[in-house]
Amino acid sequence: MIAASLRGALGRGAALILAALIVACAAPPHDPAARAAYEQNNDPLEPANRKILEANQFIDRILLKPVTKLYMTVVPEGGRGAVHRALDNMTQPVVVINNVLQGSPHRAGIALGRFVANSTLGLGGLLDPAAKWGLEPQTGDFGQTLFTWGVPSGPYLITPLLGPSTPRDLFGMGADAYIDPFSFVATVEGLD
DSSP states (O other): OHHHHHHHHHHHHHHHHHHHHHHTOOOOOSSHHHHHHHHHOSOTTHHHHHHHHHHHHHHIIIIIHHHHHHHHHHSOHHHHHHHHHHHHHHTHHHHHHHHHHTTOHHHHHHHHHHHHHHHHTTTTTTSOHHHHTTOOOOOOOHHHHHHHTTOOOOSOEEETTTEEEOHHHHHHHHHHHHHOHHHHHHHHTTOO
16 A cells, blocks of 8 residues: 555656656757757757756665665565565556557456456465466556557656656656556555
8 A cells, every 4th residue: 555655646746747847848949950959859858867867876876775785685585576576466457457548458358367366366466376377467557558649758858766757658657656546545545
């Protein structure tokens, strides 16, 4: 539940960051040669991107790497794999929804089958019996759905803590956090 709440908060934060970055975008040049160079460069936000990247690298160096090293030291490889499978299993409802929105019912069915099998027989996703039955992991997020619908990606962005993205994928991440049933349950239960 905490992970779902965190993803929901990150999604809402990402949407606010995206809005701030779009407002801060400089207008493209009017000179045709300069405009062509501007259009070719898919990083019109380079100065801001560089500063955010530096901040991300600083946070990674002083906080995330030490926590990761501690986690890898304390939790054995099998336990880390089980945690990874359980967290991946929690994303499957969003994958199902996005595969339906992308017009891929076959992939949605496989993702749904994986979720049901791994949530029940796989003890909440700690185990992966679905893989033994040939139900391979599927992908699908709202950024991919927007791509399928023809929405352009927009400029290259470096986002705080989330890393490289585009406005389309950042918006997609926020939409995924919003439609995530685990986030909804956490909100209804007053855990958000």
